Amino acid sequence: MSISVSAPGKAFLIGEYAVLEGAPSLVTAVDVRAVAHAPREDGRGQQPTSVVACAHARVVEYLQQAGVAAAGDDGHPDVDTGRFYLGARKLGLGSSAAVTAAVVGYHLAAHGLDPRDPEVLPDALELAMAAHAEAQGGGGSGADVAAAVLGGTLRFEQGKAVPVHPLPGLHLAFVDAGYPAITSELVRRVRQGQAAHPARYSAAMDVLADASRSFIDAYLFDGDDPPDDDGLRERFERLRKATATHNHGLRLLQELAGATFITAEIATIVEQAEAMGLCAKPSGASGGDLVLIMATDRSALDRLGERLRRVHGLVLRTDLSAHAEGLRAEQRLPTNSRLAGFFKLSVENRRRAVAEATGLSMDRLRELDAGSFGVQRANHMIENVVGTLELPLAIATNFRINGRDFLVPMCVEEASVVAAASNAAKMIRAGGGFAAHSDPPWMIAQVQLTPALDAPADAEAAAHAIREAAERLLVLADEAHPRLLIRGGGARELEARVVDPAMLVVHVLVDCQDAMGANLLNTVAETVAPELEALTGWQAGLRILSNLSDRRCAHVSARIPPEALAGRGYTGPQVVDGIVSASRFAELDPYRATTHNKGIMNGVDAVVLATGNDWRAMEASAHAYAARDGRYEPLAIWRKDEAGWLEGRMSLPAAVGVVGGATRTHPVARLALEILGCQSGAELGQVMAAAGLASNLAALRALATEGISRGHMSLHARSVALGAGATGPEVEALARALVEHGEIKAERAMLLLQQMRARPRTDS
Structure with missing residues (x-):
C-alpha cells in the first residue's frame, strides 16, 4: 500500500x-x-x-x-x-x-x-x-x-x-x-x-x-x-x-x-x-x-x-473542527477525479482506474458484480419480495468541491446524465471547482394539536403555554435519544405554529448529526406529545417528522471562465449570456422552472440512489423548497459577474446520512460511500448539490447553444440499439447508424440491425 x-x-x-x-x-x-x-x-x-x-x-x-x-x-x-x-x-x-x-x-x-x-x-x-x-x-x-x-x-x-x-x-x-x-x-x-x-x-x-x-x-x-x-x-x-x-x-x-x-x-x-x-x-x-x-x-x-x-x-464553517490530530498516516490517497478518457475504457479498466484514484482494492469493487445484492438480502429489507431490479451504476468524474476531488457514484437509467455532469464539472473545475457549505443538520419533528372536546379552542393561549415550557420540553425530547447527545446532537429549538384557529403544530428542531434522522424524529414527536397535551388540554394528532428539511440545506456555488464554456460554434461570452437568459426564463415562469429543477434532480437523485438514501424525501423536500415563497421557482440561478464569468449558486434541502438505513445494509450503497469518502452527512449533501448544479449547467449550456436533442442523441441511440437487440460491437455500430440517419426510433433500429446482420462478414 x-x-x-x-x-x-x-x-x-x-x-x-x-x-x-x-x-x-x-x-x-x-x-x-x-x-x-x-x-x-x-x-x-x-x-x-x-x-x-x-x-x-x-x-x-x-x-x-x-x-x-x-x-x-x-x-x-x-x-x-x-x-x-x-x-x-x-x-x-x-x-x-x-x-x-x-x-x-x-x-x-x-x-x-x-x-x-x-x-x-x-x-x-x-x-x-x-x-x-x-x-x-x-x-x-x-x-x-x-x-x-x-x-x-x-x-x-x-x-x-x-x-x-x-x-x-x-x-x-x-x-x-x-x-x-x-x-x-x-x-x-x-x-x-x-x-x-x-x-x-x-x-x-x-x-x-x-x-x-x-x-x-x-x-x-x-x-x-x-x-x-x-x-x-x-x-x-x-x-x-x-x-x-x-x-x-x-x-x-x-x-x-x-x-x-x-x-x-x-x-x-x-x-x-x-x-x-x-x-x-x-x-x-x-x-x-x-x-x-x-x-x-x-x-x-x-x-x-x-x-x-x-x-x-x-x-x-461546520466542517472546521479544532483540536485535530497532528501528523498521521492515512489509509487512502487523496482522490483524483481527473480521469482522462475514462468513458473509453472497458468496465474492468474503469474499475481499475477507480481503485487507483481512490486507493480502494479491486476486491472491494467486486461488490459491483451482478448479484452482489441478492434476493435473500432484499427479502429482509422490504416485504413481499419476488426479485430485484438492477440499474446502471456509473462514476462521474472531474468533481472538485472545497478543494477536494470526488469520484461521484451515480445510479440512473437515463442516458447522458453522467456524461453531462462530468463534462460540466470539468468546466467548473476551470474556475476553481465548487464552493460549498452546509447548515447544521437540524430536522423537524412535528406534533399536531387540535382542541379536545372539553378544552377551550384558544390556539394562541395554547401556543403561549408551549413556548413558556420550551426549555423543559427540549430536555424531555433529549431523553428520547440519549445516544444522540453523546454524538453531539440533540433537541435545539421548539416552535409553536398556529395554522388554523382549531389547529396548532409544534416543531421540535433536532440536530441529527450524520443520520437522515427519520426514526429518531418520530420518536421525539411521540415522546413530547403527552406533555404537550397536558400543557394545553388539546389533543395530539399526527406525530411525525417533516420532510421539508429547509433548516438543513447544502449550499453550493461555482464560477466558470467564459473560455471554458466556448464550443459548438459559440464563443464563451455568447454561452454565458445564453445561460443567464435561460436562468431568467426559469425565474419568471414556473412551467420552465419545473423542467429546470427536474434537470437538477437528474444529478441529485442519481447520487441519492447510489448511496442508499431516500430519493423520495429528497424530491419532496426540493420541490416544496422551490415553492417556499408561495410561487414555484428555480433551485439554481446563474448570473454574469463583473469580470464576465458565469456564476451559479443553489441551495438544496439535503436530509441525507452516511449511517443507518440502506447505507448500512446495501453492499453497493456502502461501496459508493467508500468511493466518495464523505466524512459526514453534510459533506454528502454538498456532493449531491454539486451534482445537481453541474447537471443544470450542462442542460442550460446545451439549450443555449445547439439545443438539448442533439446533446442527447448519441447516448439515447445506444439505449435504442440495446432495446432493438444489438449485442457486443453491434451496439456502437447501430448507434452511429441511427445518428447518421437522424431517426432514433425502435422501428428504424430493428430495420438497421437486420440489414447489418444480413451483410456478409469479411475477415480482417
Whole structure:
C-alpha cells in the first residue's frame, strides 16, 4: 500500500501578534489536512514548491546522517492541499506549515520511522521548524508548524510548544469572513508602524499581551474535576472580556499599521456574536478569513450561524473542527477525479482506474458484480419480495468541491446524465471547482394539536403555554435519544405554529448529526406529545417528522471562465449570456422552472440512489423548497459577474446520512460511500448539490447553444440499439447508424440491425 501522511492546518485562538514579542499564544490544529504521498503511477508528479523542496532536503539529510536511508535521493512526494481552498479562494489555515510537516512525516514513515513515536516526534518538529523557516526566509513564530506536527491545542511561547487541555464545556466554531488575508503583508505593515511609532506599537502590544494571558488563564483546564455550571459561566465571562480586550488591541494595531485588520464583515460577526452573549475574535493575522466564535452551548453557535447566513450572507464553517490530530498516516490517497478518457475504457479498466484514484482494492469493487445484492438480502429489507431490479451504476468524474476531488457514484437509467455532469464539472473545475457549505443538520419533528372536546379552542393561549415550557420540553425530547447527545446532537429549538384557529403544530428542531434522522424524529414527536397535551388540554394528532428539511440545506456555488464554456460554434461570452437568459426564463415562469429543477434532480437523485438514501424525501423536500415563497421557482440561478464569468449558486434541502438505513445494509450503497469518502452527512449533501448544479449547467449550456436533442442523441441511440437487440460491437455500430440517419426510433433500429446482420462478414 502507498504511504500517505497528513498534517493539519492551524487556527490561532489568541496571541497572533503578541507571540511575536514573546507573549504566550494559543494555537489549535484544525482538521483541514495537507496530504503527502508518492507520485501516482501515471507519472504526472508535481513540481516541488520551495516549501516541499526545503522539507525534503532537510529530512533526507537527517535520514542519511542517522544511517536510515542510503546516500541517494528517493524523490520528493506529491502534496495535496485542496482542503485549504474554498472554490478558488485559499483559507488562512497555515497550509505551508502543514505541507512542511506532511513532507517530513512522509519521508520518516517511508523509512520505517513512525513520526508519532515519542522518540521521533521531537526530531520531526525540529526538522519541520527549520525547513519552514528556511522556505519562508525566516520570520514567524513557528506556532503553525508546531500545530501541524503535534496537533491538539498548544500553548506556544518563545518558540516552545506545550500541549494543553481546553476548558470542558466550551464549544468552538469558525465563521468565514469572506476575504483572503495576506499575513506577510499585514505583518510588514505592522513592522513599518513599529519603526515609525514605537511607543504606540508598544502600547498596542501590551494590550494584546494582557488579553492573551487573561484568555489563556480562563481557557486552560488543569485536568482536575471540570467546572460546574457556575464555574463554567465565570470562566466564559473572563473569556468574553479577554476577547473584547484583544479586539481593542487589534484596532490599535490597525490604526498604527494603516491597514484593514477588522473588515466590515468581521465587525458584523463580532457584533452579532456579542449580541447573543457569545464571544468572537478574528483568528490569525485578520484582514479577512476566519473569525473564532466560542459558546458554552453548541446550539447557540448553530443559531448564530443561521442568523449570519440568512441576514448577512456569512457562513459558519461546520466542517472546521479544532483540536485535530497532528501528523498521521492515512489509509487512502487523496482522490483524483481527473480521469482522462475514462468513458473509453472497458468496465474492468474503469474499475481499475477507480481503485487507483481512490486507493480502494479491486476486491472491494467486486461488490459491483451482478448479484452482489441478492434476493435473500432484499427479502429482509422490504416485504413481499419476488426479485430485484438492477440499474446502471456509473462514476462521474472531474468533481472538485472545497478543494477536494470526488469520484461521484451515480445510479440512473437515463442516458447522458453522467456524461453531462462530468463534462460540466470539468468546466467548473476551470474556475476553481465548487464552493460549498452546509447548515447544521437540524430536522423537524412535528406534533399536531387540535382542541379536545372539553378544552377551550384558544390556539394562541395554547401556543403561549408551549413556548413558556420550551426549555423543559427540549430536555424531555433529549431523553428520547440519549445516544444522540453523546454524538453531539440533540433537541435545539421548539416552535409553536398556529395554522388554523382549531389547529396548532409544534416543531421540535433536532440536530441529527450524520443520520437522515427519520426514526429518531418520530420518536421525539411521540415522546413530547403527552406533555404537550397536558400543557394545553388539546389533543395530539399526527406525530411525525417533516420532510421539508429547509433548516438543513447544502449550499453550493461555482464560477466558470467564459473560455471554458466556448464550443459548438459559440464563443464563451455568447454561452454565458445564453445561460443567464435561460436562468431568467426559469425565474419568471414556473412551467420552465419545473423542467429546470427536474434537470437538477437528474444529478441529485442519481447520487441519492447510489448511496442508499431516500430519493423520495429528497424530491419532496426540493420541490416544496422551490415553492417556499408561495410561487414555484428555480433551485439554481446563474448570473454574469463583473469580470464576465458565469456564476451559479443553489441551495438544496439535503436530509441525507452516511449511517443507518440502506447505507448500512446495501453492499453497493456502502461501496459508493467508500468511493466518495464523505466524512459526514453534510459533506454528502454538498456532493449531491454539486451534482445537481453541474447537471443544470450542462442542460442550460446545451439549450443555449445547439439545443438539448442533439446533446442527447448519441447516448439515447445506444439505449435504442440495446432495446432493438444489438449485442457486443453491434451496439456502437447501430448507434452511429441511427445518428447518421437522424431517426432514433425502435422501428428504424430493428430495420438497421437486420440489414447489418444480413451483410456478409469479411475477415480482417
